[in-house]
Amino acid sequence: xxxxxxxxxxLLVALVAFPLVSPWSTVILTVALCEGLAALGILVLLxxxxxxxxxxxxxxxxxYVVAFxxxxxxxxxxxxxVPIATAASGLVxxxxxxxxxxxxxxxxxxxxxxxxxxxxxxxxKLFSITGGADGKRVPRPTxxxxxxxxxxxxxWMFYITLALAVIAALGVARYLVSPGGKALEAIKTNETRLxxxxxxxxxxxxxxxxxxxxxxxxxxxxxxxxxxxxxxxxAYWVRSGEFVFxxxxxxxxxxxxxxxxxxxxxxxxxxxxxxxxxxxxxxxxVMLLVIIFFAPTGLYGLIAGRxxxxxxxxxxx
Amino acid sequence: MPPDMLxxxxxxxxxxxxLIFLVAVGLSLIFGVLGVLNVAHGSFYAIGxxxxxxxxxxxxxxxLPTWLAFPLFLISAILVGVVVGGAVxxxxxxxxxxxxxxxxxxxxxxxxxxxxxxxxxxxxxxxxFANAPMNWLGTVEVFGIYYTNYQLxxxxxxxxxxxxxxxxFLRRTSFGRAIVAVTQDREAAMAMGINATxxxxxxxxxxxSLAALGGALSSATTSxxxxxxxxMIVLSFAVAATAGLGRxxxxxxxxxxxxxxxxxxxxxxxxxxxxxxxxxxxAVLLIKPEGLFTTLQTRKV
Numbered sequence: 001x002x003x004x005x006x007x008x009x010x011l012l013v014a015l016v017a018f019p020l021v022s023p024w025s026t027v028i029l030t031v032a033l034c035e036g037l038a039a040l041g042i043l044v045l046l047x048x049x050x051x052x053x054x055x056x057x058x059x060x061x062x063x064y065v066v067a068f069x070x071x072x073x074x075x076x077x078x079x080x081x082v083p084i085a086t087a088a089s090g091l092v093x094x095x096x097x098x099x100x101x102x103x104x105x106x107x108x109x110x111x112x113x114x115x116x117x118x119x120x121x122x123x124x125k126l127f128s129i130t131g132g133a134d135g136k137r138v139p140r141p142t143x144x145x146x147x148x149x150x151x152x153x154x155x156w157m158f159y160i161t162l163a164l165a166v167i168a169a170l171g172v173a174r175y176l177v178s179p180g181g182k183a184l185e186a187i188k189t190n191e192t193r194l195x196x197x198x199x200x201x202x203x204x205x206x207x208x209x210x211x212x213x214x215x216x217x218x219x220x221x222x223x224x225x226x227x228x229x230x231x232x233x234x235a236y237w238v239r240s241g242e243f244v245f246x247x248x249x250x251x252x253x254x255x256x257x258x259x260x261x262x263x264x265x266x267x268x269x270x271x272x273x274x275x276x277x278x279x280x281x282x283x284x285x286v287m288l289l290v291i292i293f294f295a296p297t298g299l300y301g302l303i304a305g306r307x308x309x310x311x312x313x314x315x316x317x
Numbered sequence: 318m319p320p321d322m323l324x325x326x327x328x329x330x331x332x333x334x335x336l337i338f339l340v341a342v343g344l345s346l347i348f349g350v351l352g353v354l355n356v357a358h359g360s361f362y363a364i365g366x367x368x369x370x371x372x373x374x375x376x377x378x379x380x381l382p383t384w385l386a387f388p389l390f391l392i393s394a395i396l397v398g399v400v401v402g403g404a405v406x407x408x409x410x411x412x413x414x415x416x417x418x419x420x421x422x423x424x425x426x427x428x429x430x431x432x433x434x435x436x437x438x439x440x441x442x443x444x445x446f447a448n449a450p451m452n453w454l455g456t457v458e459v460f461g462i463y464y465t466n467y468q469l470x471x472x473x474x475x476x477x478x479x480x481x482x483x484x485x486f487l488r489r490t491s492f493g494r495a496i497v498a499v500t501q502d503r504e505a506a507m508a509m510g511i512n513a514t515x516x517x518x519x520x521x522x523x524x525x526s527l528a529a530l531g532g533a534l535s536s537a538t539t540s541x542x543x544x545x546x547x548x549m550i551v552l553s554f555a556v557a558a559t560a561g562l563g564r565x566x567x568x569x570x571x572x573x574x575x576x577x578x579x580x581x582x583x584x585x586x587x588x589x590x591x592x593x594x595x596x597x598x599x600a601v602l603l604i605k606p607e608g609l610f611t612t613l614q615t616r617k618v
Contacts, residue, residue, distance in 0.1 A: 117548075285426075
């Protein structure tokens, strides 16, 4: 546990300080945090041994909720838009979850993919409502009643997102050590035994699914605000795949992992944009294979290193 | 709605269903034998389409007769299946049998990402259109609407041939029986002297070739753009899941159902045509979570 806190604290200090040193990085870092939030949702599911190739659905849904509300001049205020859009995503997760928690592994992953692709197609096809492939513009809302210049807005959005990410990470860390979180891990190791203990594995997974949908929704709401426009691409399988990639890259050992992964992902994306703009997904694919075969614990595992090898110490703490 | 419209929709649906059957049956076969859901399957479809279209255009450029396109389709499908499919199985999948299903999904997903970009690099991003083979077969008039013989007759015939051929191959030939044996009990089959490693490799090549064949046949009817593979993997999964993963005859029925459903939507509610396959899948899975044909057959292949 202590190592987890150290890694998290170092990461946090770095994140707090970085925009003060180099203001140009705020938007990139905010985007990284949003993707880290969605990847945190994937981490929750991975703890249960499930992978979703469709969390772009929740990410995009809340982004579009923000876009529609902003366009309608309804609650054009960050402090209203973010919670409402996140809750809307949670509602979708609650609905989809009813169906999806009946399935495991392949079906779980692929049904998520199918549902998100349906949403993607609808976003593209219903041109009159969603603006088709061009998407919708999101005018800059007020922040706590104040109309801000772009740079000030971006600056404050970063710290708000950072605060939200910290709260989310701590919440998830707590959830993972709670009985519900432990039951979640049991779905991966031995679901039958869990059922014998009188715990409904579907209910446990439903809770986790709802949480992961909310996390992806939170990320989507913020990204719509900072990027200023939404496109169907947010729901495309590539986006969902990136979340999974970030979660695996960062490592699922601790809640700091997805954020480490998201930062690394931005760095890789930056380099790939220069050196391999055409083959950027191939680079991701190769890296994913390398991680799976050679570093299955991800960045977090590499840093946390011997944590698992010395569990006695942890218990004695 | 006039009945002849319904009939026309049915013809469209059969052509479309036949095409997705070819891809889905490959996916189903690979899952049945290897136990791996191959997310990269859509890439084999796309690569098959691109290779076939390039071959047809190259042949036309050399002034060769148009009918040569049909053997070229078959050759490119097998080539893609053996070279690309074989490489994926031998280099990657072989290392992960028996590991977590999620890990297997992730590995094939990584392959998918790599192959998607490989297509763009090799074949470019400009739309590729090679419809000469379709025009060469001519058209037939049904209720005052001209249909191409290619879509109305050739594609369904190929699908039927694949269905019957696969069935005979798996039930009657010794190699096919060896595949079934490995599927049912790998250890027992190996104890009987069956080389499971090569069975896995060949099954994967066959499955990949079928996807590539579907792609090759589709290359004459649509223009090829990057991204056709990702739509196809979701669609063929819908078919395979509706049927029950690993069920070959079931895949034919499910493909037909989904094909007919989708073309009915194209005629009556065009905005929602993409939704139909998934609605059918969700409806089926809600009632029978393992797919339509799981209890009818106990054999996996």
